[in-house]
Amino acid sequence: MATVRLPSGNVLEVHDTLYNFVRDEAVAGTAWTADGVFEVLAELIEEFGPPNREFLARRADVQQQIDDYYREKRRNGWAPTGESATRDAEELESFLVAIGYLEAERPVDFEVATPQLDPEMDQNGPELVTPVTNASMAVGGANARWGSLYDAWFLSDIHSEIDAEEQRPARLRMVVEETNAFLDEHVSAWQGGVGFDSIEAYSVGRTDDGAYELVGRTSDGAEVRLEHPDKFIGFNLNDEGELAEFFLEDNGLRILFQLYEGGTVDPVNGQFRDLIVESALTNIIDFEDAVSVVDADDLVEGLRNYLGLIRGSLEGYGSRGNLKQLNSDKTYRDVNGEERTLKATSLMSVRNVSIHMYTDAVTLGGEEIPERIVGVLLTTLIASAHDRGSNGEPRADGEGVMPVRGPNSGGGFVYQVTPKLHTAEEVAEQMRFFEAVERGLGLPAGTMLIGIMNEELGMTLQLPQALRAARNRVFFANTGFLDRTGSQLRAQMYAGPVDPREDLNQATFNT
Missing domain, CATH: 2.170.170.11 (Malate synthase G - maily-beta sub-domain)
Known part of the structure; x- marks a missing residue:
């Protein structure tokens, strides 16, 4: 383990594999040192680690109150029926407001003020989710533009x-x-x-x-x-x-x-x-539910592949042994005879884990840290420091040349997708965290943008307030239906059996 001693007296320990990757690859060609990056990480952990645990405790407390609410109703002879559905929903809403989980409904009196984004974000089209630890799929996903x-x-x-x-x-x-x-x-x-x-x-x-x-x-x-x-x-x-x-x-x-x-x-x-x-205009590079990242070696594999995607250097072999590389941009002459360029690869966002995941790849004072803190910091460092495109120069290993391509984000943005947040308060905390990452890395305010995954019952119920909290940074709100359905089942587990799958498939969702 590499050790970084902090002014606060705390000791940050970093798995050698992760430390060496940051030192030798992530900060190569930048003004950063590995110790400088991990000092920023330590400051972020000291500031956001304690609130992270408080949010998790709050989640557990709310779930316990919802469980108790349904247990009590069951003891009093209640059972859900089609006839009681409207009244049941009204009573649940009143209960959630009473325990402070929901705000009373109010008009949507704000406007989203996200800056002008890359053109792909204004254009309707398919979006992929690509597992970052599979180099072949990551390259294929980028080329699926x-x-x-x-x-x-x-x-x-x-x-x-x-x-x-x-x-x-x-x-x-x-x-x-x-x-x-x-x-x-x-x-x-x-x-x-x-x-x-x-x-x-x-x-x-x-x-x-x-x-x-x-x-x-x-x-x-x-x-x-x-x-x-x-x-x-x-x-x-x-x-x-x-x-x-x-x-x-x-x-x-x-x-x-x-x-x-x-x-x-x-x-x-x-x-x-x-x-x-x-086709695939946008592509979520996934460190979350499309992969299994359980230790420092897995994390570094994902980070190394992400760095290769951003630089344009990533290669991977397909199932038939074929070498895959990122495509060069397309050029053509327009109707006036002027040369134009079209991007050959999808606009890539990145999805790190939510607040409930912890990792021992880095410890502070001997304790595991929230994985999202190290993940968001390092992916933002990589995207902001290395997204410069390439010009067909020789590859670092001497085998072939790089693609001729512009940067991933022509606007200089880092699109961070955040999954499985439960409340508007958690979204607001994520915005505060983004601001701190920007300060720590010396990035202009507003560089980091958020895509909100609407995957939890609480997020669905609080989506207007969540958008209010993220209104200067949000670039999408996206419902993950499998996770969202699972959240509904867990949140209301003690309400009783749910409808069979065949009936759920025909039901109106989120009512």
């Missing part, structure tokens, strides 16, 4: 009667036909009622005002243009000056059409070389 629509359609259960192995040509024809129909209906058809299935080659031309436009050529030699020409945002040419690929945009998401030689589609079945759609 773009994926083949052909592959997704081919491997799906759409038209499952067409077997992918035994009827491969027929299934591929189905994929091409259905994706072309999808593009016609939902993105843009072509003038004159022409569909994508009628076009055999593509090129770019110029409009009267000099802008580039997309031109399709049908099998009879006719040239057609998009019904919605504004959907065309750019293109790339090959070395012979022929159209190699073009981009359309719909609902803020981009679609990349890759072409064969001469700007053509396959002459047999009309398929593009590939059809790549923008």
